[in-house]
Amino acid sequence: MFEGLSQNLVFGILVGSLYGLAAMGLSMIFGVTKLLNVAHGELIMFGGYACFWAFSLLDIDPFLTIPLAMLALFLIGAVLYSLIFSRTIKLPDESKVKNSLLVAFGLSVILQNLALRFWTADERGVTPAYYQTSFTALEVRFPLVRLASFAVALIFLIALRLFLKNTYTGKAIRATVQNWEAASLMGIDIHKVYLLSFSIGAALAGVAGTLVVTNYSIQPAMGLGWTMKALIVMVLGGLGSIPGTFIGGLILGVTESATSFFINSNYREVAGLILFVLVLIFRPQGLFGTKES
Amino acid sequence: MLSIDTIAVFYKELQAIWDVSLDVNDGEIVALVGPNGAGKTTILRVISGLIQPSAGKISFQGQNISHVPPHKIVELGLSQVPESGKIFTGMSVLENLELGAYVARARKDRSASLARVFEIFPRLAERRNQLAGTLSGGERQMLAIGRALMSEPRLLMLDEPSFGLAPILVEHMFETIRKINQQGLTILLVEQNVQASLELAHRAYLLENGRIVGEGKGKELLSFESVRSAYLA
Ligand SMILES: Nc1ncnc2c1ncn2[C@@H]1O[C@H](COP(=O)(O)OP(=O)(O)OP(=O)(O)O)[C@@H](O)[C@H]1O
Ligand SMILES: [Mg+2]
Numbered sequence: 229m230f231e232g233l234s235q236n237l238v239f240g241i242l243v244g245s246l247y248g249l250a251a252m253g254l255s256m257i258f259g260v261t262k263l264l265n266v267a268h269g270e271l272i273m274f275g276g277y278a279c280f281w282a283f284s285l286l287d288i289d290p291f292l293t294i295p296l297a298m299l300a301l302f303l304i305g306a307v308l309y310s311l312i313f314s315r316t317i318k319l320p321d322e323s324k325v326k327n328s329l330l331v332a333f334g335l336s337v338i339l340q341n342l343a344l345r346f347w348t349a350d351e352r353g354v355t356p357a358y359y360q361t362s363f364t365a366l367e368v369r370f371p372l373v374r375l376a377s378f379a380v381a382l383i384f385l386i387a388l389r390l391f392l393k394n395t396y397t398g399k400a401i402r403a404t405v406q407n408w409e410a411a412s413l414m415g416i417d418i419h420k421v422y423l424l425s426f427s428i429g430a431a432l433a434g435v436a437g438t439l440v441v442t443n444y445s446i447q448p449a450m451g452l453g454w455t456m457k458a459l460i461v462m463v464l465g466g467l468g469s470i471p472g473t474f475i476g477g478l479i480l481g482v483t484e485s486a487t488s489f490f491i492n493s494n495y496r497e498v499a500g501l502i503l504f505v506l507v508l509i510f511r512p513q514g515l516f517g518t519k520e521s
Numbered sequence: 522m523l524s525i526d527t528i529a530v531f532y533k534e535l536q537a538i539w540d541v542s543l544d545v546n547d548g549e550i551v552a553l554v555g556p557n558g559a560g561k562t563t564i565l566r567v568i569s570g571l572i573q574p575s576a577g578k579i580s581f582q583g584q585n586i587s588h589v590p591p592h593k594i595v596e597l598g599l600s601q602v603p604e605s606g607k608i609f610t611g612m613s614v615l616e617n618l619e620l621g622a623y624v625a626r627a628r629k630d631r632s633a634s635l636a637r638v639f640e641i642f643p644r645l646a647e648r649r650n651q652l653a654g655t656l657s658g659g660e661r662q663m664l665a666i667g668r669a670l671m672s673e674p675r676l677l678m679l680d681e682p683s684f685g686l687a688p689i690l691v692e693h694m695f696e697t698i699r700k701i702n703q704q705g706l707t708i709l710l711v712e713q714n715v716q717a718s719l720e721l722a723h724r725a726y727l728l729e730n731g732r733i734v735g736e737g738k739g740k741e742l743l744s745f746e747s748v749r750s751a752y753l754a
Contacts, residue, residue: 396623400620410603410607413669414672415623416620416623417590
């Protein structure tokens with residue numbers, strides 16, 4: 229019983245880090261631009277396909293495809309923002325959330341169908357040589373792929389935080405979030421800030437996609453499920469806190485695996501949604517969110 | 522240096538500014554005074570490019586800036602301390618000042634600018650690592666001005682820098698403005714503190730209901746009967 233439980237907890241945390249990474253990009257975009265990009269799951273899918281094709285055609289290690297997936301999704305994000313989302317950016321916050329949600333929903337259908345058309349409905353996964361490798365410590369098994377994915381998620385969490393805290397561009401992004409008018413009076417081109425933030429958020433989805441295809445599998449219809457997870461985690465962690473988002477991911481991962489352990493794995497998704505509703509009722513700013521930004 | 526030529530400004534269908542013309546010459550302190558809701562802030566916002574004039578023309582150093590975006594206007598050397606400061610409360614004093622020097626032209630001199638700002642406002646130096654949101658009202662206003670100075674402006678616009686300050690601090694604030702002007706910075710000052718700003722300014726404009734209703738040397742305007750009865754009674 230005890231080993232089973234700790235094994236379960238470890239798996240929950242490892243999976244949760246992936247949820248955290250999946251939500252980080254969504255949260256970055258929403259936090260800066262107030263655009264709710266519900267096509268985030270499709271961006272994750274594209275990252276997954278980038279990894280899959282680079283692995284199967286060029287024989288590149290899935291973890292080494294990360295820069296490629298990032299770059300591809302950064303560019304896709306920049307194009308989507310410039311062509312579509314920049315048109316809703318000037319609306320007042322409330323209608324911006326609603327309009328972007330509708331636009332992104334339409335976009336998700338288009339992206340899904342594009343993937344279906346080009347890459348068929350086949351489920352794809354990557355299995356590098358070390359796929360079955362795992363370590364055992366204290367009678368708990370740690371699969372290498374999952375551990376490496378956890379490390380990747382953690383690295384991107386830290387990198388994003390350092391970028392926002394310490395670089396001039398990161399400070400410009402934070403200033404724009406706090407007060408876009410004062411930011412533009414500093415000489416910051418806020419439209420560039422929005423474009424960059426959207427593209428960074430998409431690039432993070434690309435990274436998450438490489439981990440999804442390495443740990444699980446991908447197919448064109450996967451997007452909605454991942455958007456839901458990212459949304460739950462974003463609300464759970466709270467806005468304006470990147471570490472909060474990551475921890476929100478861990479909480480969702482552990483909740484899901486605890487549900488499978490104690491109740492039944494059929495209920496794991498439901499547990500996440502219940503958690504989501506509870507947080508919305510009792511702590512709408514999220515567990516780690518601040519009301520101010 | 523700055524020339525505004527018969528501009529009109531609307532908020533949706535509501536007109537806020539009618540046919541306003543105004544000039545600021547090199548080295549001057551020009552005051553723009555008027556009662557609440559006269560349109561003073563609107564004029565500064567339109568100069569900074571935050572809103573667009575629907576008629577008329579604004580030029581700065583000979584260049585038409587009527588439809589130039591705000592960040593490019595700062596790059597040209599025209600900065601603003603907005604109403605109530607609008608400092609970045611979630612960042613440290615130092616980060617606020619660094620952001621003041623965001624434009625490429627100012628960024629390379631930022632350590633020299635920082636030293637200068639700390640000389641003008643020693644209080645900011647003491648509190649450089651403090652979160653800006655925890656500063657007092659007077660310190661916030663100092664930070665807002667220091668942040669604008671970091672951009673190395675040629676013309677600085679201040680929107681009610683004395684608002685909410687204790688009388689002794691107001692005096693100190695006006696003294697500071699005089700000092701930075703004497704160091705060569707041209708100033709456009711929006712104020713409700715009519716007496717003090719007319720004494721400080723070389724020239725002044727009187728704004729009411731979105732129109733300029735008076736103009737003259739600062740001290741001359743002070744003796745206008747209408748000004749006296751309206752503001753100094
Ligand atoms: N965003 C806005 N939308 C609609 N009307 C506005 C807006 N901002 C200002 N106004 C209106 O424009 C007029 C001028 O306002 P403005 O803020 O420029 O006045 P002000 O002279 O700066 O006043 P105060 O001394 O109180 O700061 C006012 O009637 C105000 O109600
Ligand atoms: Mg005002």
